[in-house]
Amino acid sequence: MIASVSGEISQILDGQVVVSLSGLGLLINVTENTCLNCHLGMPQTFHTYLVVREDQLALYGFATAEERDLFVHLIGVAGIGPKTGLAALSTLTPEAVRRAITADQPEIFARVPGIGKKTAQKIILDLQGKIQPLEPLEAAFRLDDVDTEVLEALTALGYSVVEAQAALQSISREENPDVEERLRKALQFFS
Structure with missing residues (x-):
């Protein structure tokens, strides 16, 4: 297995980068966030996983x-x-x-x-049981029915799940407004 690859970014494609090392260019599939953090000509290290199929070898790279x-x-x-x-x-x-x-x-x-x-x-x-949280879970992170509806509304408006969760976490839990009020406050987070 190829555990990591370090080299210079020679090409950035849609969801892929080419890393040059010792005259060899490796095509690595990466996440969108990793791709956005790559710059041509800059050295980069990827933590990789090699997927072997009968018709191809594909290398997947990650920032961590x-x-x-x-x-x-x-x-x-x-x-x-x-x-x-x-x-x-x-x-x-x-x-x-x-x-x-x-x-x-x-x-x-x-x-x-x-x-x-x-x-x-x-x-x-x-x-479940194979993945451990990085920190103890708090009740504040559990989505109730109102927050689930607000999350669905925000993603329907084009926000990513991560952005929608950040907006929800910015709203005070002490208040217990209805869906419309929480959605309004979540939208204010983006303005």
Whole structure:
């Protein structure tokens, strides 16, 4: 297995980068966030995972070993391939993935392109106990029905799940307004 690759970025493509090292150019599939942080000509280290198929070898690279480990866990779930695993880590932060699994929140995974409600539940069922939170879970991170509706509304308006969660966390939990009021306050977060 190729655990990591260090070299100079020679080309940036859509969801992929080419890393040059010792006259060899390696094509590495990366998350959107990793791709945005890559700059031509700059040295970069990727924590990698090699996927071997009968017709191809594909290298997947991540900014941190934690992201790579989560990717390996995700693609270990039946029905989740490397592209869907990469999409999950492009849409959600590693902490959001951990929180969704440990807090049993399939609605978070269901917002990832290529993952439906049943697959989201399967991910959580398969990975509970294998994935530990980075910090103790607090009740503040558990989405109630009102927050779930606000999260759905924000993602329908084009915000990413991560952006929507940040907006929800900015709203005081002591207040218990209705969906419309929480949505209004979440939208104010973006202005």
